[in-house]
Amino acid sequence: MTLRLIFNYNSELIAGINGGYYPLQVRTLLETGHLGFYDMPLYFYLNAFIVKIASLLTNIDIDILIIHTSKIIDSISLPLLVFPLYLTAISFFGNERPKTFEIIFIGFATLSFSPLILTSDLQKNAFAIPLMLFFIHYLLAFIRSMIKRNLLLSIIFIILIGLTHFGVFSISIIILIISLLVIYRKKAILPILGIIIFGILMVFLFDSSRAERLFSLWNIIFEKPIILQGPISPPDLFNYIFSYALLGLGILYLAKRKHNLSSYQRNTLTIFLPIIFILSFPLLDIEYARRFSLLLFIPQIIVLFVLSDFFNRSLIKIIGAMLILITTASILLMTCNIKPSSITKEAFQDLKNIEQYISEPDKTLIIARHGLEWWTAWQLDTKVGQDKSLSNETFLKYEKIICLVQLDGINQMHPGQKSQFHEPFFPIKRKPFYSSNYFRATELKSGELDKTHNARR
Numbered sequence: 001m002t003l004r005l006i007f008n009y010n011s012e013l014i015a016g017i018n019g020g021y022y023p024l025q026v027r028t029l030l031e032t033g034h035l036g037f038y039d040m041p042l043y044f045y046l047n048a049f050i051v052k053i054a055s056l057l058t059n060i061d062i063d064i065l066i067i068h069t070s071k072i073i074d075s076i077s078l079p080l081l082v083f084p085l086y087l088t089a090i091s092f093f094g095n096e097r098p099k100t101f102e103i104i105f106i107g108f109a110t111l112s113f114s115p116l117i118l119t120s121d122l123q124k125n126a127f128a129i130p131l132m133l134f135f136i137h138y139l140l141a142f143i144r145s146m147i148k149r150n151l152l153l154s155i156i157f158i159i160l161i162g163l164t165h166f167g168v169f170s171i172s173i174i175i176l177i178i179s180l181l182v183i184y185r186k187k188a189i190l191p192i193l194g195i196i197i198f199g200i201l202m203v204f205l206f207d208s209s210r211a212e213r214l215f216s217l218w219n220i221i222f223e224k225p226i227i228l229q230g231p232i233s234p235p236d237l238f239n240y241i242f243s244y245a246l247l248g249l250g251i252l253y254l255a256k257r258k259h260n261l262s263s264y265q266r267n268t269l270t271i272f273l274p275i276i277f278i279l280s281f282p283l284l285d286i287e288y289a290r291r292f293s294l295l296l297f298i299p300q301i302i303v304l305f306v307l308s309d310f311f312n313r314s315l316i317k318i319i320g321a322m323l324i325l326i327t328t329a330s331i332l333l334m335t336c337n338i339k340p341s342s343i344t345k346e347a348f349q350d351l352k353n354i355e356q357y358i359s360e361p362d363k364t365l366i367i368a369r370h371g372l373e374w375w376t377a378w379q380l381d382t383k384v385g386q387d388k389s390l391s392n393e394t395f396l397k398y399e400k401i402i403c404l405v406q407l408d409g410i411n412q413m414h415p416g417q418k419s420q421f422h423e424p425f426f427p428i429k430r431k432p433f434y435s436s437n438y439f440r441a442t443e444l445k446s447g448e449l450d451k452t453h454n455a456r457r
Contacts, residue, residue: 016121020374347409
């Protein structure tokens with residue numbers, strides 16, 4: 001929690017490409033009663049509720065309250081995973097491991113690459129992780145005891161996950177489906193169909209475009225395999241090596257030492273080994289692979305719970321050393337390269353100067369680079385978008401459309417790597433209505449969009 005507070009308070013703004021997205025959504029919710037962008041709403045409602053209570057008790061500016069609330073909740077939320085982790089450990093996998101190994105284990109669960117990367121601009125992901133572990137805890141409790149109360153609690157938590165984050169919800173649904181297949185086999189087909197329909201409808205309720213994209217997922221999920229896209233980053237490389245080591249050990253125990261495992265332990269491995277394989281599959285599209293790898297530590301933990309009961313002293317030392325290596329490397333790399341906000345403080349302040357040129361913010365759309373659009377909307381109270389979403393119909397919807405290009409004050413997210421997000425380009429010959437050391441803002445006219453398309457061809 002201390003490390004996460006250090007990461008979050010390293011910059012005045014919220015760090016990361018999507019750092020501005022969270023306060024923007026919360027402020028819009030407080031002002032209008034609904035989100036500014038379609039998304040799973042629970043995390044934003046929690047932030048808005050706390051900000052509202054705090055605003056009644058203090059005279060601090062509401063914008064400052066929103067940003068500090070966002071940073072504090074993000075710092076606290078993911079470390080709460082120790083509670084479901086502890087319940088799962090003592091309830092199902094005994095409490096007789098060496099204390100040193102337990103300390104190493106909890107260090108991996110809270111301080112390895114994924115937990116530390118899931119900070120600042122990945123707040124909803126981080127908030128959903130403890131919910132996911134509570135879901136897994138009660139699901140495993142149901143598998144072991146078949147008590148309906150545990151099934152009900154696991155369903156409640158998977159609904160809370162669905163209200164929080166789409167990606168974590170999707171993986172939780174896959175865990176539930178595999179669990180039903182392992183327990184009920186053919187009898188699980190109808191319940192699984194019901195779960196899939198329920199999941200899609202739940203996503204559709206809050207973000208219809210995302211639900212529709214699920215039907216074309218197969219066309220893009222293997223589009224640019226991560227293994228063919230150049231060198232894999234050290235965190236991902238560590239993650240994959242450790243995942244395949246656990247897969248090998250798990251398969252070995254299931255194949256060669258099956259008689260040493262209880263039926264409950266066999267079922268747990270049969271459920272979570274495929275999850276590790278799915279999340280670490282090397283032919284996944286690079287974007288999906290990076291997102292999935294951030295969740296790998298969850299099934300890794302569960303598989304470790306099962307297998308560590310059978311490790312001899314030598315194997316415990318080897319696994320312990322690997323966990324220490326991963327955790328130490330993650331702390332060093334993450335603290336030496338703390339994620340910055342997407343723009344500098346000076347550029348953020350300069351954005352406010354554009355406000356005097358905007359007479360009707362509600363009828364104005366500003367096209368900006370991804371990462372800049374959130375802080376633009378935060379400072380100017382306008383609608384924002386990216387150039388790829390612009391069409392001729394957009395000009396009928398807004399009275400003024402502005403192309404905002406950032407000239408300076410861009411923070412580099414990943415040292416040594418060029419940003420993958422480009423500045424909007426339109427072949428405009430007229431003089432910008434605002435120009436500074438940091439920004440150039442020019443109004444777009446409807447006919448210029450066709451010229452842009454022709455220029456790009």
